[in-house]
Amino acid sequence: MAESVVESLGRELQEVDREYSNDFAGHSRLTRDVAQLDRMIKRVDSVVKRVDQVPAAARGAELARIRDAAAQSLVLYQNERTAIVRAQDSGPSFEQFSMEATNANVTFARYARHFAGKDRSTRDLALLGELVEDLKQIDKRMTALLQERKTADFERDRQIVRENLAQYQKEIDLVEKAQKGSNPRRRRAFSRPSRTTSSPSTRRTSRVKRASRVVRRCSCASLPRSRRSASA
Known part of the structure; x- marks a missing residue:
């Protein structure tokens, strides 16, 4: 047939x-x-x-x-x-830089998953501090690679890392302020997985302070595998 x-x-x-x-x-x-x-x-x-x-x-x-x-x-x-x-x-420097850009994008994804758009009073400050430290180290290694070979792509990706780093550092202060003004029950909430459905308290968006959703990604990172074809 x-x-x-x-x-x-x-x-x-x-x-x-x-x-x-x-x-x-x-x-x-x-x-x-x-x-x-x-x-x-x-x-x-x-x-x-x-x-x-x-x-x-x-x-x-x-x-x-x-x-x-x-x-x-x-x-x-x-x-x-x-x-x-x-x-x-x-040349070889791209592979090294691409690895750092990929690591940066993984960090950005973790921020998006755990913080972006979430109620600041329930966020994990320790995790946010970990993301900040990760980006500091990535920035340091990217800077070293840029000293070996400067390209517009490398410069642009490092700038994205620095912009996200500044955003996360600012977010730490905002989370601390939000948690100081919240009750103990809500402060413990960060230890539980986020739910896709909002509780009555989180639906009151005018009263809940949410973490920034802005997430930019590095362009030199490794690309994902192909999507499987439709007939697979």
Whole structure:
């Protein structure tokens, strides 16, 4: 039996995703083959264009899902291509800096998970202090790498680290003030996991002081693995 359009495009996307996982994800960008990635980008772009040839009303949920997965993979591969070229132009220092940028983004993600938008009176000051110390050390190592090789990308990422560091340091003072004015029961709340549903007290946003949601990310960090294709 001949393959359907959905099966054919899903298989194509799976093959490219597998190739990316095997030959790119987790490998040093200094040794990656840009020409190979260009061929992969062309294949995924072809999947998007072939889906677009089908009228939207006739695509159905599966074909729409494949197009969405292909479009996301296409963005990932194009961004990775840019990062590979940048890494190969910068030499070994890029890999070291990329590791620091990745560590910084992990720290930013921890802040977003535990603090951004949360009630300051329930936040863990010890954890916030740990994030501040992590960013101080990352900033120190980034500065050392910048002394070896200065690039606009490196400078921009270090500036993002410093901006987030300043934000977290300011947040410590705000959390301390919020906790001084709260009762003991709410101060103990930081030890319990946050819930997605708000309690009556936290819904009164006009009275609750929440931590800043602003989170910028470093661009030189390692990129995530490809999303699995829609038919997987």
